[in-house]
Amino acid sequence: MTVLGVVGAGTMGAGIAQLGAAAGMRTLLHDPVPEALERGTEGARRGLAKWVEKGRVGEDTAGLLETVSSLDELAPCDLVIEAAPEQPDLKRDLFGALSIVCRDDVVLATNTSSIPVTSLAGAAARPENVVGMHFFNPPPLMPLLEVIRAEQSGDRAVQTAVDAGRAMGKEVILVADGPGFLVNRCGRPFSAEGLRLLQERVATHEQIDRICRLGGGFRMGPFELMDLVGIDVGFEVAKSFTELSFGEPRWRPSPIQARMVAAGRLGRKSGRGYYEYAEGTPYRPDDPDPPEPGGGDGMTLAVVGSGPLADALRERARAAGYELREGGPAELVVDAGVRPHPSPPGGAPLLVLCAATSLLARGEQGAVGFHLLPPLDEAKLVELTRLPTTQPFAAEAAEEFFAKLGLSAEWVEDAPGLVLGRIVCQLVNEAAFAIGEGVGSADDVDAGLTLGLSHPRGPVAWSELAGVDHVLAVLDALWEERREERYRAAPRLRRAAVLGRSLQN
């Protein structure tokens, strides 16, 4: 029988111990603080009892969980997972001590979420036996485990960690060491680009969150999420990414985070972050239901441009009762191609997709800009933008058109990709950098973000639905219009777009 040691009986350690016993391992849980050990053990036992009740595990599993009050009692372990506080020196000391206490072939794993595993492995007597096992909170419920291969990790240690994770019922992804490993790295643009959009005042934080929920199908927008995690925690993570990468512009913290922390607005835990949290009052209103689709009543419509979005809009407009007239003349013209159509039919209100340019850079000063991402049958919201020169009747026509397609409108300021497009394209870009740099495979990125961060789909899947050319067009336009290094496209993404391939290969 495998003997598992868990060091640190806090939020993560208690959950990991529960998983170990449930997987049939003799599990020794240790914490130097007696009350913490007691609390953690109780939590793990309660969790196991629930699983026994549900028939998920046998009654004998509770007997597999033992508490040990000294580190020396971990001597018989085959694998030790440390879930002690996130302090490099403390973890290094632990690995040094465990190297003396345990057998030479013990595998030592760290549940760190931000310290390079390579730097911790150096503190063990046998660095080849060290790996990262990054569980997600709460470990018993979250289906993902990220196994991190440090520079020194040997194949046996990696395999031991992968096997233990699978025995615990986890989907295991194997990733390289580096800032944020794979999941937290690839998830970073969600908040980082959200903050950027807020800083540029493209939209308010409430709007950005609503757009992510209703336009993109995310459970929460970036600002709700930052409030939940703690704005101070997110700020520290951003600073550590910058330090570890020697200043990568995509990962720099935002001055907004610094300001919020300085003001003591740390999120839910302090009663105020981007939102206010008061007993009995919801922090935001419920989302509106989208309008009922239909009512096109034979109105003539020209949708120009090609690609998944243009095709989906045509289909949805037809279903809503519009009469499609390719090439015009028509009562409404929608340019839904990724690249601007050279000569959309004139004489009618014009709606243009803000992908390869902002509305301003496109030069159609009377038009309305819009952006949304496929799959349209899941979207409930479209983003619209206007210039001071936009014709009011074109703005009305845009709202009416999308309402008949069953989409509510959110007016935001002009930018390539508007809000959701910018966030999703940066998620795809980060994934393309990570895949290109060998941090993990395309499948691992999508598994990581859906199972680890509960995204509605992974960045690779997004890029396939929208088209890699759409993603690249938004990034290149941001680069062109902002001249900021954070918008440079990943070489892997450009290659996929030029060759017409997926990020998969």
Ligand SMILES: NC(=O)c1ccc[n+]([C@@H]2O[C@H](COP(=O)([O-])OP(=O)(O)OC[C@H]3O[C@@H](n4cnc5c(N)ncnc54)[C@H](O)[C@@H]3O)[C@@H](O)[C@H]2O)c1
């Ligand atoms: N909480 C999360 O969402 C989360 C997610 C993934 C990874 N992690 C990582 O897991 C680790 C633990 O996080 P947590 O949230 O469970 O923290 P926690 O504060 O809930 O638990 C830490 C436990 O370690 C104990 N401890 C203190 N000094 C110790 C020592 N010298 N040796 C052993 N144990 C000691 C404490 O008594 C406490 O019970 C951290 O590295 C953290 O970055 C946390």
